[in-house]
Amino acid sequence: MGAGLVLLVLTLIFSALHFVPGDPAVLLLSGGDGGAPSPEAVERVRQQLGLDQPLLQQYLHFLGSALTGDLGESFRTGQPVVEAIGARLPRTLQLIVFATLLAVASGVTLGALAARKGGRIDTLVTALSSIGVALPVFVFGAVLILVFSIKLGWFPAGGYVDFAQDPLGAIMSLTLPAVALAVGFSAQIARMTRSAVLEVQGQDWVRTASSIGLAPFTVFRKHVLRNSLTPVVTVIGIGFATLLGSTVLVERVFNYPGLSSLLVDGVTNRDYPVVQGIVIVIALLFILINIVVDLIYGVLDPRVRRS
Secondary structure, three states: OHHHHHHHHHHHHHHHHHHOOOOHHHHHHHOOOOOOOOHHHHHHHHHHHOOOOOHHHHHHHHHHHHHOOOOOEOOOOOOEHHHHHHHHHHHHHHHHHHHHHHHHHHHHHHHHHOOOOOOHHHHHHHHHHHHHHHOOHHHHHHHHHHHHHHHOOOOOOOOOOOOOOOHHHHHHHHHHHHHHHHHHHHHHHHHHHHHHHHHHHOOHHHHHHHHOOOOHHHHHHHHHHHHHHHHHHHHHHHHHHHHHHHHHHHHHHOOOOOHHHHHHHHHHOOOHHHHHHHHHHHHHHHHHHHHHHHHHHHHHOHHHHHO
């Protein structure tokens, strides 16, 4: 199934790029300023890029190269796409992992605290979750910059700091974009955690554990929370994958040089190899995330492991 998904993604992205208006050769010669280069120059560049070949031949060449790990070279810079992605991907993964940690920690905690219907905490968390889900990430990101960077000066407004060179500076530069990404994700986790905990708390075996004298915290930790995490893991897995798309806006707002920024530049300049390579990497990450989620299921639920 994973191989079929990758093949489908390869076909769709190739088709989409080649049927979208805009000639890479024209954009390359004009420098993106809309100028009109001579037809001879355009044809010469098209030959250099291999765009003069029949579409089917281009597709088969792209497919064969991609399946062997050769993603080609950027039309604009000539840099191997693997190198370009390799330089940007770790930065985006750092941002997504940081945002996921913030979202999981806050979402599970708030959801568990809200698992008392009608209570003040329940009402507050429900309201905050609704706001978090509805709040556009780029709007919240702009607010964070205005308050915590421009007004208070606590965090940098954007950019990237290498963790190996300055760990504290890297964490500071990641904080605001990670929080912007994490808010909606945290709200989804809180909602699911609350629903799952409420459902598990009503089970007979939970009431039995309480009746035999186990401390409430022990009952919650060993019996309620563990059995509530299976549906929450699904939300976390889907949310982690969704963050790959959300980073497009966040990286723009915070001027963060990650993979999504490279993707936007590639689409704007019709840099086919760059766009195709990034989409392939994202598809592989989706598949990897699904595998990891299945493995976690097996740890949390013995029935899944036995099956």
